[in-house]
Amino acid sequence: MIKKRFIAIVMLIAIVAIVFIKMEDSKAKQELLAEKAEAKNLIALLDVQEQSSEETEQDSVQGQSSEATEQEDSIQEQPSEASKKRALAQQAHSLADEKLVALTFDDGPHPQHTEDLLDFLKAERVPATFFILGVQGEKHPDILSRMEKEGHQLAVHSYDHVDFTKLSLQDAQKQINQTNQVIKDATGVDATVMRPPFGAINDQVTKNVDMPQILWNIDTMDWKHRDANYIYNTIVKNTEDGSVILLHDIYGTSVEGAKRAIKKLKKDGYTFVTIDVLMNFRDLGLVVR
Numbered sequence: 001m002i003k004k005r006f007i008a009i010v011m012l013i014a015i016v017a018i019v020f021i022k023m024e025d026s027k028a029k030q031e032l033l034a035e036k037a038e039a040k041n042l043i044a045l046l047d048v049q050e051q052s053s054e055e056t057e058q059d060s061v062q063g064q065s066s067e068a069t070e071q072e073d074s075i076q077e078q079p080s081e082a083s084k085k086r087a088l089a090q091q092a093h094s095l096a097d098e099k100l101v102a103l104t105f106d107d108g109p110h111p112q113h114t115e116d117l118l119d120f121l122k123a124e125r126v127p128a129t130f131f132i133l134g135v136q137g138e139k140h141p142d143i144l145s146r147m148e149k150e151g152h153q154l155a156v157h158s159y160d161h162v163d164f165t166k167l168s169l170q171d172a173q174k175q176i177n178q179t180n181q182v183i184k185d186a187t188g189v190d191a192t193v194m195r196p197p198f199g200a201i202n203d204q205v206t207k208n209v210d211m212p213q214i215l216w217n218i219d220t221m222d223w224k225h226r227d228a229n230y231i232y233n234t235i236v237k238n239t240e241d242g243s244v245i246l247l248h249d250i251y252g253t254s255v256e257g258a259k260r261a262i263k264k265l266k267k268d269g270y271t272f273v274t275i276d277v278l279m280n281f282r283d284l285g286l287v288v289r
Protein backbone atom coordinates (compact mmCIF):
# COMPACT_ATOMS: atom_id res chain seq x y z
CA MET A 1 0.00 0.00 0.00
CA ILE A 2 2.75 2.42 1.02
CA LYS A 3 4.77 1.34 -2.02
CA LYS A 4 1.84 2.11 -4.37
CA ARG A 5 1.35 5.50 -2.83
CA PHE A 6 5.07 6.20 -3.17
CA ILE A 7 5.01 5.27 -6.87
CA ALA A 8 1.93 7.48 -7.40
CA ILE A 9 3.67 10.46 -5.77
CA VAL A 10 6.84 9.93 -7.83
CA MET A 11 4.77 9.76 -11.03
CA LEU A 12 2.88 12.92 -10.06
CA ILE A 13 6.16 14.79 -9.47
CA ALA A 14 7.49 13.53 -12.80
CA ILE A 15 4.36 14.74 -14.66
CA VAL A 16 4.52 18.17 -13.00
CA ALA A 17 8.22 18.43 -13.89
CA ILE A 18 7.58 17.52 -17.55
CA VAL A 19 4.72 20.04 -17.85
CA PHE A 20 6.89 22.73 -16.27
CA ILE A 21 9.83 22.03 -18.61
CA LYS A 22 7.53 22.15 -21.66
CA MET A 23 6.03 25.45 -20.55
CA GLU A 24 9.48 27.00 -20.10
CA ASP A 25 10.55 25.64 -23.47
CA SER A 26 7.58 27.12 -25.35
CA LYS A 27 8.03 30.42 -23.50
CA ALA A 28 11.68 30.56 -24.60
CA LYS A 29 10.64 29.69 -28.16
CA GLN A 30 8.03 32.46 -28.18
CA GLU A 31 10.59 34.95 -26.94
CA LEU A 32 13.02 33.86 -29.62
CA LEU A 33 10.32 34.20 -32.31
CA ALA A 34 9.41 37.68 -31.07
CA GLU A 35 13.06 38.71 -31.21
CA LYS A 36 13.43 37.30 -34.72
CA ALA A 37 10.30 39.12 -35.88
CA GLU A 38 11.61 42.36 -34.46
CA ALA A 39 14.98 41.93 -36.17
CA LYS A 40 13.19 41.18 -39.46
CA ASN A 41 11.09 44.33 -39.15
CA LEU A 42 14.18 46.37 -38.59
CA ILE A 43 16.04 44.90 -41.54
CA ALA A 44 12.96 45.28 -43.76
CA LEU A 45 12.62 48.91 -42.76
CA LEU A 46 16.23 49.64 -43.64
CA ASP A 47 16.10 47.64 -46.87
CA VAL A 48 12.87 49.25 -48.02
CA GLN A 49 14.61 52.56 -47.81
CA GLU A 50 17.36 51.49 -50.21
CA GLN A 51 15.34 49.35 -52.55
CA SER A 52 11.93 51.00 -52.74
CA SER A 53 12.60 53.22 -55.76
CA GLU A 54 14.30 50.40 -57.65
CA GLU A 55 11.47 48.00 -56.82
CA THR A 56 8.75 50.39 -57.89
CA GLU A 57 10.33 50.67 -61.32
CA GLN A 58 10.74 46.91 -61.64
CA ASP A 59 7.14 46.34 -60.61
CA SER A 60 5.68 48.66 -63.20
CA VAL A 61 7.79 46.99 -65.91
CA GLN A 62 6.92 43.46 -64.80
CA GLY A 63 3.23 44.30 -64.50
CA GLN A 64 1.19 41.16 -65.19
CA SER A 65 4.06 38.71 -65.09
CA SER A 66 4.30 38.99 -61.31
CA GLU A 67 1.50 36.48 -60.81
CA ALA A 68 3.38 33.81 -62.75
CA THR A 69 6.56 34.49 -60.79
CA GLU A 70 4.67 34.10 -57.55
CA GLN A 71 3.52 30.62 -58.58
CA GLU A 72 7.04 29.58 -59.47
CA ASP A 73 8.24 30.68 -56.08
CA SER A 74 5.60 28.78 -54.17
CA ILE A 75 6.64 25.62 -56.01
CA GLN A 76 10.29 26.15 -55.10
CA GLU A 77 9.25 26.86 -51.50
CA GLN A 78 12.58 28.54 -50.85
CA PRO A 79 12.70 32.28 -50.23
CA SER A 80 14.58 33.26 -53.38
CA GLU A 81 16.19 36.64 -53.87
CA ALA A 82 13.28 37.59 -56.16
CA SER A 83 10.61 36.73 -53.61
CA LYS A 84 12.53 38.59 -50.92
CA LYS A 85 12.69 41.64 -53.18
CA ARG A 86 8.99 41.34 -53.92
CA ALA A 87 8.17 41.19 -50.22
CA LEU A 88 10.15 44.38 -49.69
CA ALA A 89 8.42 46.02 -52.65
CA GLN A 90 5.05 45.03 -51.24
CA GLN A 91 6.01 46.59 -47.95
CA ALA A 92 7.12 49.72 -49.81
CA HIS A 93 3.77 49.87 -51.61
CA SER A 94 1.86 49.36 -48.41
CA LEU A 95 3.85 52.17 -46.77
CA ALA A 96 3.04 54.47 -49.67
CA ASP A 97 -0.66 53.94 -48.98
CA GLU A 98 -0.38 54.47 -45.22
CA LYS A 99 -0.82 57.68 -43.26
CA LEU A 100 2.85 58.39 -42.45
CA VAL A 101 4.24 60.50 -39.63
CA ALA A 102 7.81 61.16 -38.43
CA LEU A 103 8.63 61.91 -34.80
CA THR A 104 11.82 63.93 -34.43
CA PHE A 105 13.66 64.63 -31.18
CA ASP A 106 16.35 67.33 -30.89
CA ASP A 107 19.12 68.24 -28.43
CA GLY A 108 19.69 64.80 -26.88
CA PRO A 109 20.65 62.28 -25.88
CA HIS A 110 19.61 62.79 -22.26
CA PRO A 111 20.68 60.04 -19.82
CA GLN A 112 17.24 59.68 -18.23
CA HIS A 113 14.54 60.99 -20.58
CA THR A 114 16.00 59.55 -23.80
CA GLU A 115 16.40 56.09 -22.25
CA ASP A 116 12.82 56.30 -20.95
CA LEU A 117 11.61 57.27 -24.43
CA LEU A 118 13.63 54.47 -26.07
CA ASP A 119 12.08 51.89 -23.73
CA PHE A 120 8.61 53.05 -24.78
CA LEU A 121 9.43 53.20 -28.51
CA LYS A 122 10.85 49.69 -28.33
CA ALA A 123 7.75 48.32 -26.62
CA GLU A 124 5.50 50.06 -29.16
CA ARG A 125 7.79 49.21 -32.11
CA VAL A 126 7.84 52.84 -33.21
CA PRO A 127 10.90 54.26 -35.01
CA ALA A 128 11.92 57.91 -34.54
CA THR A 129 14.63 60.30 -35.74
CA PHE A 130 17.06 61.85 -33.26
CA PHE A 131 18.89 65.07 -34.17
CA ILE A 132 21.95 64.64 -31.99
CA LEU A 133 23.86 67.35 -30.20
CA GLY A 134 27.52 66.28 -30.55
CA VAL A 135 28.50 67.37 -27.05
CA GLN A 136 25.70 65.25 -25.54
CA GLY A 137 26.33 62.27 -27.81
CA GLU A 138 29.99 62.26 -26.78
CA LYS A 139 28.91 61.77 -23.14
CA HIS A 140 26.45 58.96 -23.95
CA PRO A 141 27.72 56.86 -26.88
CA ASP A 142 25.89 53.85 -25.43
CA ILE A 143 22.54 55.60 -25.97
CA LEU A 144 23.47 56.43 -29.59
CA SER A 145 24.43 52.83 -30.20
CA ARG A 146 21.14 51.66 -28.66
CA MET A 147 19.15 54.02 -30.93
CA GLU A 148 20.84 52.60 -34.02
CA LYS A 149 20.37 48.99 -32.94
CA GLU A 150 16.68 49.57 -32.25
CA GLY A 151 15.95 50.94 -35.73
CA HIS A 152 15.97 54.69 -35.13
CA GLN A 153 17.64 57.25 -37.37
CA LEU A 154 20.48 59.36 -36.00
CA ALA A 155 21.00 62.76 -37.56
CA VAL A 156 23.14 65.85 -36.98
CA HIS A 157 21.83 68.84 -35.01
CA SER A 158 25.18 70.56 -34.30
CA TYR A 159 28.07 70.05 -31.90
CA ASP A 160 27.10 72.63 -29.27
CA HIS A 161 23.85 74.23 -30.43
CA VAL A 162 25.20 77.12 -32.47
CA ASP A 163 23.34 79.36 -34.90
CA PHE A 164 24.70 78.30 -38.31
CA THR A 165 23.74 81.62 -39.90
CA LYS A 166 26.37 83.31 -37.70
CA LEU A 167 29.23 80.94 -38.56
CA SER A 168 31.81 80.85 -41.33
CA LEU A 169 31.45 77.90 -43.70
CA GLN A 170 34.57 76.38 -42.16
CA ASP A 171 33.13 76.56 -38.63
CA ALA A 172 29.75 75.26 -39.79
CA GLN A 173 31.41 72.29 -41.47
CA LYS A 174 33.43 71.63 -38.32
CA GLN A 175 30.21 71.52 -36.24
CA ILE A 176 28.59 69.10 -38.67
CA ASN A 177 31.66 66.88 -39.13
CA GLN A 178 32.37 66.69 -35.39
CA THR A 179 28.79 65.65 -34.65
CA ASN A 180 28.74 63.14 -37.48
CA GLN A 181 31.98 61.67 -36.13
CA VAL A 182 30.42 61.25 -32.66
CA ILE A 183 27.49 59.41 -34.29
CA LYS A 184 29.77 57.28 -36.46
CA ASP A 185 32.10 56.37 -33.58
CA ALA A 186 29.13 55.11 -31.56
CA THR A 187 27.14 53.40 -34.31
CA GLY A 188 29.45 52.83 -37.30
CA VAL A 189 26.94 54.68 -39.48
CA ASP A 190 27.14 58.13 -41.08
CA ALA A 191 24.28 60.59 -40.65
CA THR A 192 22.42 61.46 -43.86
CA VAL A 193 20.43 64.53 -42.81
CA MET A 194 20.85 67.48 -40.45
CA ARG A 195 18.68 70.04 -38.68
CA PRO A 196 20.21 73.40 -37.82
CA PRO A 197 19.53 74.67 -34.27
CA PHE A 198 16.61 77.14 -34.07
CA GLY A 199 15.70 76.05 -37.61
CA ALA A 200 18.09 78.77 -38.73
CA ILE A 201 18.49 77.77 -42.37
CA ASN A 202 21.65 78.79 -44.08
CA ASP A 203 22.25 78.98 -47.85
CA GLN A 204 25.96 78.56 -47.23
CA VAL A 205 25.32 75.16 -45.59
CA THR A 206 22.60 74.18 -48.08
CA LYS A 207 24.94 74.76 -51.03
CA ASN A 208 28.11 73.30 -49.55
CA VAL A 209 27.10 70.44 -47.28
CA ASP A 210 25.87 67.18 -48.74
CA MET A 211 23.07 66.78 -46.19
CA PRO A 212 19.50 68.03 -46.50
CA GLN A 213 18.47 70.45 -43.75
CA ILE A 214 15.29 69.02 -42.31
CA LEU A 215 12.91 71.32 -40.49
CA TRP A 216 9.39 70.36 -39.37
CA ASN A 217 5.72 71.12 -39.97
CA ILE A 218 4.43 70.62 -36.42
CA ASP A 219 6.16 72.59 -33.68
CA THR A 220 5.07 71.37 -30.25
CA MET A 221 6.85 74.34 -28.57
CA ASP A 222 7.68 71.77 -25.90
CA TRP A 223 10.73 73.73 -24.68
CA LYS A 224 8.36 76.54 -23.70
CA HIS A 225 5.30 74.57 -22.57
CA ARG A 226 6.64 72.01 -20.13
CA ASP A 227 3.21 70.41 -20.06
CA ALA A 228 2.53 66.88 -21.34
CA ASN A 229 -1.16 67.72 -21.97
CA TYR A 230 -0.30 70.71 -24.13
CA ILE A 231 2.23 68.67 -26.11
CA TYR A 232 -0.20 65.76 -26.55
CA ASN A 233 -2.98 68.10 -27.77
CA THR A 234 -0.70 69.97 -30.19
CA ILE A 235 0.42 66.71 -31.78
CA VAL A 236 -2.99 65.06 -31.97
CA LYS A 237 -4.82 68.15 -33.31
CA ASN A 238 -2.28 68.92 -36.04
CA THR A 239 -0.94 65.60 -37.29
CA GLU A 240 -1.77 64.58 -40.85
CA ASP A 241 -0.14 62.36 -43.46
CA GLY A 242 3.47 63.52 -43.98
CA SER A 243 3.77 65.37 -40.67
CA VAL A 244 7.23 65.94 -39.21
CA ILE A 245 6.81 66.60 -35.49
CA LEU A 246 9.42 68.61 -33.56
CA LEU A 247 10.09 67.52 -29.97
CA HIS A 248 13.02 67.54 -27.53
CA ASP A 249 14.01 64.38 -25.67
CA ILE A 250 15.69 66.39 -22.91
CA TYR A 251 12.39 67.13 -21.13
CA GLY A 252 10.32 64.58 -19.21
CA THR A 253 7.12 66.43 -20.19
CA SER A 254 7.98 66.07 -23.89
CA VAL A 255 8.56 62.34 -23.54
CA GLU A 256 5.30 61.95 -21.59
CA GLY A 257 3.28 63.94 -24.13
CA ALA A 258 4.87 62.02 -27.02
CA LYS A 259 4.07 58.65 -25.41
CA ARG A 260 0.39 59.51 -25.09
CA ALA A 261 0.24 60.97 -28.60
CA ILE A 262 1.85 57.83 -30.06
CA LYS A 263 -0.88 55.65 -28.51
CA LYS A 264 -3.59 57.94 -29.92
CA LEU A 265 -2.06 58.27 -33.41
CA LYS A 266 -1.67 54.49 -33.59
CA LYS A 267 -5.38 54.13 -32.84
CA ASP A 268 -6.07 56.68 -35.59
CA GLY A 269 -4.20 54.46 -38.06
CA TYR A 270 -0.90 56.32 -38.42
CA THR A 271 2.36 54.56 -39.28
CA PHE A 272 5.54 55.96 -37.75
CA VAL A 273 8.62 56.22 -39.96
CA THR A 274 12.08 57.80 -39.81
CA ILE A 275 12.91 60.92 -41.85
CA ASP A 276 14.89 58.86 -44.40
CA VAL A 277 11.88 56.61 -45.01
CA LEU A 278 9.43 59.53 -45.09
CA MET A 279 11.63 61.28 -47.69
CA ASN A 280 11.34 58.18 -49.89
CA PHE A 281 7.55 58.17 -49.81
CA ARG A 282 6.56 61.82 -49.54
CA ASP A 283 7.85 64.84 -51.40
CA LEU A 284 9.33 66.79 -48.50
CA GLY A 285 11.86 68.62 -50.65
CA LEU A 286 15.23 69.60 -49.31
CA VAL A 287 13.73 71.49 -46.42
CA VAL A 288 10.60 70.81 -44.41
CA ARG A 289 8.86 73.82 -43.01
Ligand code: ZN
Nearest residue numbers: 106107197198
Ligand atom coordinates in the same frame (compact mmCIF):
# COMPACT_ATOMS: atom_id res chain seq x y z
ZN1 ZN B 1 17.98 72.35 -30.73
